[in-house]
Amino acid sequence: MDQQRIENAVRELLDAVGEDTTRPGLIETPERVARMYQEVFGSLDKPADFKDYKVFETTEDPGLVMVQQIPFYSMCEHHLLPFFGHVTIGYMPSHKRIIGLSKLGRLVDFVARRPSVQEVLTTSIADQLQRVLDPKGIAVSVTARHMCMEMRGINRGDLFTYTSRYTGVFKTDLALRQEFQQEAQHRNGNR
Numbered sequence: 714m715d716q717q718r719i720e721n722a723v724r725e726l727l728d729a730v731g732e733d734t735t736r737p738g739l740i741e742t743p744e745r746v747a748r749m750y751q752e753v754f755g756s757l758d759k760p761a762d763f764k765d766y767k768v769f770e771t772t773e774d775p776g777l778v779m780v781q782q783i784p785f786y787s788m789c790e791h792h793l794l795p796f797f798g799h800v801t802i803g804y805m806p807s808h809k810r811i812i813g814l815s816k817l818g819r820l821v822d823f824v825a826r827r828p829s830v831q832e833v834l835t836t837s838i839a840d841q842l843q844r845v846l847d848p849k850g851i852a853v854s855v856t857a858r859h860m861c862m863e864m865r866g867i868n869r870g871d872l873f874t875y876t877s878r879y880t881g882v883f884k885t886d887l888a889l890r891q892e893f894q895q896e897a898q899h900r901n902g903n904r
């Protein structure tokens with residue numbers, strides 16, 4: 714990521730909207746925004762595949778593993794405005810392979826820290842987990858608010874967008890899928 718070019722572009726943008734880029738409140742803004750982009754688009758500097766994980770072998774088949782309501786913040790690629798919410802991830806291990814639980818949070822950050830849309834964020838989480846774990850099935854559900862619908866455009870506050878991705882046994886085993894949905898729903902209701 715080119716810090717200097719981001720700074721120049723932000724200065725140019727502020728100038729173009731009619732701001733005085735020399736006024737005290739804005740002097741440090743281009744540099745600050747460049748640092749912010751390094752953070753919120755941090756995945757653009759990383760390899761395309763998620764590498765920051767740890768996989769363990771268990772002796773017993775653990776059955777359904779779920780981490781609920783992992784918070785995320787991303788930027789929509791259409792307007793460069795935030796969309797944010799929660800991701801619930803479930804998987805059915807195969808070959809008794811499980812992933813370190815915190816790494817699911819890291820995976821969510823990995824896919825969120827680039828310009829994206831909610832549907833792609835949802836499927837990317839499932840795709841990366843598939844590559845890392847090769848489980849019997851994956852379920853991902855995402856609930857988010859989009860600032861591009863709330864603070865501009867249609868200007869509707871308090872809209873929630875829901876997306877999901879089911880693979881493997883979550884497509885064929887309805888009872889399992891219901892268990893995932895009920896548990897995700899239960900948590901949703903509690904927040």
Ligand SMILES: Nc1nc2c(ncn2[C@@H]2O[C@H](COP(=O)(O)OP(=O)(O)OP(=O)(O)O)[C@@H](O)[C@H]2O)c(=O)[nH]1
Pocket residue numbers: 789790791796829830831832859861862865866867
């Ligand atoms: N499918 C999908 N659409 C998104 C997401 N984030 C933003 N959008 C939509 O992207 C669309 C872009 O539409 P355009 O007509 O090109 O842009 P626009 O004129 O700014 O559209 P409005 O938001 O309707 O004012 C809008 O309908 C947004 O609501 C997302 O995560 N997924």
Ligand SMILES: [Zn+2]
Pocket residue numbers: 789790791792793794859861862
């Ligand atoms: Zn948008």
